[in-house]
Amino acid sequence: xxxxxxxxxxxxxxxxxxxxxxxxxxxxxxxxxxxxxxxxxxxxxxxxxxxxxxxxxxxxxxxxxxxxxxxxxxxxxxxxxxxxxxxxxxxxxxxxxxxxxxxxxxxxxxxxxxxxxxxxxxxxxxxxxxxxxxxxxxxxxxxxxxxxxxxxxxxxxxxxxxxxxxxxxxxxxxxxxxxxxxxxxxxxxxxxxxxxxxxxxxxxxxxxxxxxxxxxxxxxxxxxxxxxxxxxxxxxxxxxxxxxxxxxxxxxxxxxxxxxxxxxxxxxxxxxx
DNA sequence: AGTGCGACCCGAACGC
DNA sequence: TGCGTTCGGGTCGCAC
Numbered sequence: 001x002x003x004x005x006x007x008x009x010x011x012x013x014x015x016x017x018x019x020x021x022x023x024x025x026x027x028x029x030x031x032x033x034x035x036x037x038x039x040x041x042x043x044x045x046x047x048x049x050x051x052x053x054x055x056x057x058x059x060x061x062x063x064x065x066x067x068x069x070x071x072x073x074x075x076x077x078x079x080x081x082x083x084x085x086x087x088x089x090x091x092x093x094x095x096x097x098x099x100x101x102x103x104x105x106x107x108x109x110x111x112x113x114x115x116x117x118x119x120x121x122x123x124x125x126x127x128x129x130x131x132x133x134x135x136x137x138x139x140x141x142x143x144x145x146x147x148x149x150x151x152x153x154x155x156x157x158x159x160x161x162x163x164x165x166x167x168x169x170x171x172x173x174x175x176x177x178x179x180x181x182x183x184x185x186x187x188x189x190x191x192x193x194x195x196x197x198x199x200x201x202x203x204x205x206x207x208x209x210x211x212x213x214x215x216x217x218x219x220x221x222x223x224x225x226x227x228x229x230x231x232x233x234x235x236x237x238x239x240x241x242x243x244x245x246x247x248x249x250x251x252x253x254x255x256x257x258x259x260x261x262x263x264x265x266x267x268x269x270x271x272x273x
Numbered sequence: 274a275g276t277g278c279g280a281c282c283c284g285a286a287c288g289c
Numbered sequence: 290t291g292c293g294t295t296c297g298g299g300t301c302g303c304a305c
Contacts, residue, residue, distance in 0.1 A: 003298055032281090059299080075299050077283090092283090111282045113299065156276065163299085172298045219298070241298090260278070262297075 002074050004059060004137070004170025005213035009232065011056045014080060014105075022050045022100040023065075030094035033107065035115045042118050046070065046097075058133045058169030069124050071117040072107075078114035081106045134167040137206045142168065147199045151191040158194060159187035159258045162202070170210060174219060174241045177264050179205045181240040186272040187256075187263050212237060240264045 002010070026043055028034060034042050049065035056062065063070035072078070081093070083104045089096065095107035095116070107114070119127050134150075135142045150167045161167065162176040171179065180187050183201040185194070194202075213219060218232030240246070243253045246266035254267050 006298070073299085075281095076297070109282095110284065111297090113282065115300090153275070160276090165300085174298050259276095261299095 002059070002078075002218065003172030003175050003213075004056075004210055005175075005234065006218035006232065007056050007059050007061060007074065007170075008214050009218045010074070010080065011054050011061055014061075015054050017082060018051050018054065018063075018099075018105065020050060020052070021103075022048065023097050024048065024100050025098040027089075027096040027098070028094070029089065029096075030112060032112065033094050033109065033114055033116055034118075036117045036119075042116075045118055057130055058136070058165055059172070060130070060133075067121060069119050069121060071119060071129065073115050074109070075111075075113035075115070077111050078107065078109045081108055132166055133169050134165060136169055137171075137210050142203055144196050144199045144203070147194075147203065148196075151194065151199075154191035156191060157188045157258050158185060158191045158202075159261075159263055161191035163259075163261075168206060171206065173261050173263075174238070175206075175209050175213065177241040178209050178239060180270065181265060182209065184269055186270045187258055187265050189272055240266060 023046055026046055028039060028043065031039050036042075037045075045068060046065070049067060051063055051065060053064040054061065055064065059073060061072040061074070063072065083093075083096075083106050085098065085102050085104055087104070090106070090108065092110045093106040093108045094112065097105040097107075099105060107116075117127075117129065124130070135146070147167075151161060154161050159176055159180060162171050162179065163173065177187070179202060182205040183198060185198055185202070213232070213234040216233040216237065219234040219238065240253055241264050243264060245251070246253055246269060249266065249268050251266055251268040253264050256263050256265075
């Protein structure tokens with residue numbers, strides 16, 4: 001999916017048009033997007049609720065309704081578009097929220113990986129999907145001590161550990177490469193072998209990379225745009241992901257697979273030890 | 274308990 | 290132009 005900066009960008013864009021709009025009806029064209037509750041309950045419950053606020057937790061979008069939270073995870077390619085009622089439904093538009101202003105909020109997802117949940121407000125505090133999430137990158141509890149504790153039994157590559165949403169939320173495949181490049185850490189180094197200095201560097205660079213990406217509206221690679229017509233500008237800032245030459249030493253960037261994910265790094269600047 | 278890998282989907286990019 | 294293959298900004302479930 002879009003990573004944290006993209007979700008943040010989408011959230012802010014949606015807030016401009018969606019706050020205080022009421023969902024008067026819903027059309028569901030591909031049912032698997034709705035993971036909980038049943039389709040019938042989802043349809044029945046969401047009707048006539050107003051969108052009071054939109055927030056983000058990790059890569060989750062949270063629409064605060066009257067009685068529920070609508071949780072939406074965009075996974076790889078989920079997007080939201082506004083359309084007029086009666087506009088033709090695109091083949092990749094799977095859910096349509098009909099609003100009280102003659103507009104529809106359409107959920108578009110080419111690969112159909114995204115998921116939605118409608119959770120009662122009184123249950124949101126204990127909802128496991130959210131409770132299993134780790135710290136936001138800017139949480140004051142994100143310290144070397146915290147990282148050491150979480151990584152102490154992890155023998156997997158640091159690149160893989162950075163993608164673990166139960167430790168730090170919001171980092172995806174691209175920003176993980178960028179964070180490791182700035183921290184001068186080899187993506188294959190085992191998470192439990194990192195020094196205090198390296199852990200601090202990861203913490204600092206995580207904030208730095210994500211903050212800058214948010215400021216620039218995220219990254220656009222291939223098909224992803226945060227909203228129709230909104231293209232992130234962070235792709236101009238990428239140092240290593242999808243690059244061929246290292247901006248520090250001009251060495252060739254190496255592309256490998258780590259846990260099945262395309263991973264870019266500079267063998268010279270990011271030595272294993 | 275921690276790790277590795279296939280599955281879920283589809284279209285774009287690539288190789289021939 | 291056409292056809293087959295590979296790949297991907299994410300996460301879950303299963304086997305070991």
